Amino acid sequence: MKPQNQSTEPAPHDPWYKYGVAVLLLEMAIAIAVSAYSLYMTFHGLGGFPGKH
Numbered sequence: 001m002k003p004q005n006q007s008t009e010p011a012p013h014d015p016w017y018k019y020g021v022a023v024l025l026l027e028m029a030i031a032i033a034v035s036a037y038s039l040y041m042t043f044h045g046l047g048g049f050p051g052k053h
Helices: 017-043
Strands: none
């Protein structure tokens, strides 16, 4: 079996590709912000189970 040629040129993308990447980056930023806020609340003694404040 003959190996396929490997190209170093970037693959062509559909026109919506850049929007998909932008949405993924936005989602990653939101996830990091939520995690940071959760850690802030944890280390400052805020939060807990509902009704147990």
